[in-house]
Amino acid sequence: MGRILAIDYGQKRTGIAVSDSLQIIAGGLTTVQTSELLNFLIDYMKKEEVERIVVGHPVQTNGEDSENMKRIVPFVNRIKKLYPNIPIDYFDERFTSVLAHRAMIDSGISKKARQNKSLVDKISATIILEEWMMQRKALSERP
Numbered sequence: 001m002g003r004i005l006a007i008d009y010g011q012k013r014t015g016i017a018v019s020d021s022l023q024i025i026a027g028g029l030t031t032v033q034t035s036e037l038l039n040f041l042i043d044y045m046k047k048e049e050v051e052r053i054v055v056g057h058p059v060q061t062n063g064e065d066s067e068n069m070k071r072i073v074p075f076v077n078r079i080k081k082l083y084p085n086i087p088i089d090y091f092d093e094r095f096t097s098v099l100a101h102r103a104m105i106d107s108g109i110s111k112k113a114r115q116n117k118s119l120v121d122k123i124s125a126t127i128i129l130e131e132w133m134m135q136r137k138a139l140s141e142r143p
Helices: 034-047 069-082 096-106 117-140
Strands: 003-008 013-019 026-033 050-057 088-092
Touching: 003 026, 003 034, 003 117, 013 034, 013 117, 026 034, 026 117, 034 069, 050 069, 050 117, 069 088, 088 117
Parallel strands: 003 050, 050 088
Antiparallel strands: 003 013, 013 026
């Protein structure tokens, strides 16, 4: 079984999270400069088997796509061309940054460390993956 990779795509930086090979636990992997994202993914996928990719879908509170979707869609299309056999899901990422900050506060991370945007991006990607995995599990357990 391959890993599930989650992407919290940002204009400058992108947070990345992955599941374990049994697809039970989500963990933050890293944050990369968005300009280097494609190269990072190509290198990573040479070393690790990735079964599925989950991309954060930035949605405004009114339900419409945010401005960042204009950058995400072309990027996802490039991934689809490179890896046509790997399914890609979009997952609503509303409030993940807020949840990431809350998780950092709850875990006792210092105020200075909480200002590290790279850490926020990585935690946001982890939240996207955790929530996607929980939703998938809930749907598979339906009668």
